[in-house]
Amino acid sequence: MCGCKFRRQHPFGNYILDFVCLEAGLVIEVDGGQHVVHAAEDAIRTTALTQAGFRVLRFRNDEVLCDTEAVKEVIWRALQQTPSPP
Secondary structure, three states, rough: OOOOOOOOEEEEOOEEEEEEEEEEEEEEEEEOOOHHHHHHHHHHHHHHHOOOOOEEEEEEEHHHOOOOOHHHHHHHHHHHHHOOOO
16 A cells, blocks of 8 residues: 555544554554653553554654664555555
């Protein structure tokens, strides 16, 4: 799947999603150091988004900044696994 459009800082329920491709049902969360302390809340958030039909990918800030190609590859593969609409 190519040509996917991502929205940044998109509101969904009580959450603000870092990035979301609504067509693919894919949420990308980029977590800073504070997320280590808030791991339980992140798990609840991920569960809520999954129950709403989204797939959630989480990356740490340092992964995005220092291993960008690997992050892009994971996102690309996730988009390839998105079923085509009927």
